[in-house]
Amino acid sequence: MKKKIWRYGILLGLVLSLCGPAPFSFGADPIVIGVPTFLSHVDGKESLNTLMLAVDEINAKGGVKVGSEKRLFKVEALDIRDGAPGVPVPEALLGIEKVILEKKPTALLVGPFRSEALMASMDLIAKYKVPMIGSIAMIPASEDKIRQDPAKYKYIFRNCLNAKYLVGNLIGVMAFIHKEFGFNKVLVMHQDVAWARATATGIVKNYFEKSGWTVLAQEAYPTGASDFSSGLMKAQSGGAQVILPIFDMATSAVLVKQWNSMKVPALMAGFISPLAGPSAWKTFDQKIGGAVNVNFELGSAIASKKSQKSLAFEEAFEKKYKRPLDGGHGEAPSYDAVYILKEAIERAGSLNADAIVAALEKTDYAGVMGRTRFDNGHQVIFGMDPKEAAVVAAFQWTDKGGRTVVFPESIAEGKIQLPAGLKSAK
Amino acid sequence: MFIGTILYALINSVILILMALGFNLTFGISGVSNFAYGALYVLSAFVTWILLKLAGFPYFMAAAVSILFTALLGGLMYRFVLMRVRGQALSEVISTFGIGLAILELFRYLGFVGFEYSLPVFIDRSFVIAGAQVDAQRLMIVLVSVVLLFALWIFVHYTSMGLAFRGIAQDERTAMTFGIDSDRMAMWSVSIGAGLAAVAATVIMPLGTISVEEGYDVLLNALAVCIIGGLGSSGGVIVAGLVVGFAQRFTDTYIGSNWTMIVSMVAIFIVLVIKPSGFFGKQKELEERI
Secondary structure, eight states: OHHHHHHHHHHHHHHHHHHSOOSOOOSSOOEEEEEEEOTTSHHHHHHHHHHHHHHHHHHHTTOEEETTEEEOEEEEEEEOOTTSTTOOHHHHHHHHHHHHHHHOOSEEEEOOSSHHHHHHHHHHHHHHTOOEEESSOOOTHHHHHHHHOHHHHTTEEEOSOOHHHHHHHHHHHHHHHHHHHOOOEEEEEEESSHHHHHHHHHHIIIIITTTTOEEEEEEEEOTTOOOOHHHHHHHHHHTOSEEEEEEOSGGGHHHHHHHHHTTOOSEEEEEEGGGSSTTHHHHTTTOOTTOEEEESSTTSSOOOTTOHHHHHHHHHHHHHHSSOOOOSSSHHHHHHHHHHHHHHHHHHTSOOHHHHHHHHHTOOEEETTEEEOBOTTSBBOBOSOTTTSBOOEEEEEOTTSOEEEEESTTTOOSOOOOOTTOOOOO | OHHHHHHHHHHHHHHHHHHHHHHHHHHHHHOOOOTTHHHHHHHHHHHHHIIIIISOOOHHHHHHHHHHHHHHHHHHHIIIIIHHHTTOHHHHHHHHHHHHHHHHHHHHHTTOOSSOOOOOOSOOOEEEETTEEEEHHHHHHHHHHHHHHHHHHHHHHHSHHHHHHHHHHHOHHHHHHTTOOHHHHHHHHHHHHHHHHHHHHHHHGGGSOOOTHHHHHHHHHHHHHHHHHOTTOHHHHHHHHHHHHHHHHHHHHHTOGGGHHHHHHHHHHHHHHHOTTOSSOOHHHHHHHO
């Protein structure tokens, strides 16, 4: 009999706990941040990690002040796989819509990975009127679209590097090398995809041809190529002083390994995505020493001793995740974006999308990658000094696996070291 | 530059021959065109990586276990799938292609999609040969290929299983009247073919990184070499490997790297138009199997 009473008692308790109102209130509802991006890619995954770091920091200090109450951030992430081969853009859009409709986010951060998905998602985001600060997709065409119809597309912002700034920075590095060493003979090697072709052609036309450089060749490699020896032999036989690589494919760092093995006496300086993080040293057999890599944003995989914020960010990441940050694009802006959103909400004093957008447009934030201000295409302005604008950080791998920031001069920690067999032309 | 191009063309040819050996052996003996070949290649590289990085195996033990594992998988694949559809060319192609897709996409699903998957080189040195700098890993590939070709020749000429292989390859019905178990030999051929794919992956993969997409590239290259040389013909693989290897290399140097894969496809097209059975293939087999 006693057993039966206990059983019925427990059952009654369960039913009441499920049907009745919550006995306690834990404060106001959290502010939901939606993160629909390509989480299987190192940059997508690490961007979510840095975003979580910022969210934890803000929540630990009590959260975001909305009017008179403080509210916590809550993250709802979804892998929309838009960077994976074979995944069509509509599938990525379905993922973004799912996050918007099911999680009811106040804002979207990080956003689509592929530019194609960003362009296609702009109408969706405008339809649901959800502010978004994108930190990965780089196509400048989204800015043009915003400028053409600001009332409709005003919800979309980007606080990472775009393709125009990438070209500008690569030109800056080439001009710096010319100034330092007097080099003017280059061989361009790039991935045979639209953004890399456009970047390479942009640099050749806008800088090399106008500045009297000799371009020995512009070699295009299909995605997945892993034998670069013919291009390297051309560089060697043509007497190239600089090899400019532009790649984001997984096999591209093998180019640096082969350049090292073949002992080509030319400076390897450009953009190779897998060279960004510290793990590249082990991954590529400790054979990437000497390569100069233009990282996308200061703080993304590399900090400078001349920027306390980037150092603090690097330390905080290592403390939370017990390992160094490994991605070279999107990580610093994703972290900054949370603080930018927090400040915008606090300035707006509400979670109304239009009010947040108006506040975001007035952003002037000193973050990890420098000073963030948006132009009229809602693109963060990049420059050469972190006190004035967001900056990239070009670094050189040392022969012992270290990385030294070498460009721009405002954050440089050392000078570019030339490979064996190559002497300054000055 | 020209001498360097010749040298690298030769190395490229050897790489292609090594890539195609297993595919060709399997087809030559069992008549099965194993479209899971590229997937087995990538699988063995990932298994080696997992044993090295996650299980902490010594390099040669990891490579050996991976080769044996892949060979075993090839045998099981024959026993449980291919044996049921053997002789039905379309079913063979569909089932092997399906298995290959499943293997590759499983790795993608499990998150093996970054650039951090690479195998260490055997010897970290380079040599100057005829004025061109060549790394030791490429020379290792040449050495392994020569040893493998010689070992295979010994195997098929001087071992009972090798002789049975030859018997099945030349006339299956007559071989069976002598008591040779055709299915058993076919299973061994798929297994050895898979093992050869694993050997190729172990020595070629240190030149690049391991990626799922590599599976499709390897299958295309192996297929190109085998079709041009003549499916099942050992001499054909060597000749076609040299032709495609040199064509790819000269295209890479003098036209552009992005044209190299097109060279293989154009070569297949030309061969299929002029001599559908390939350089040394048998017209009858090609008609029956493809």
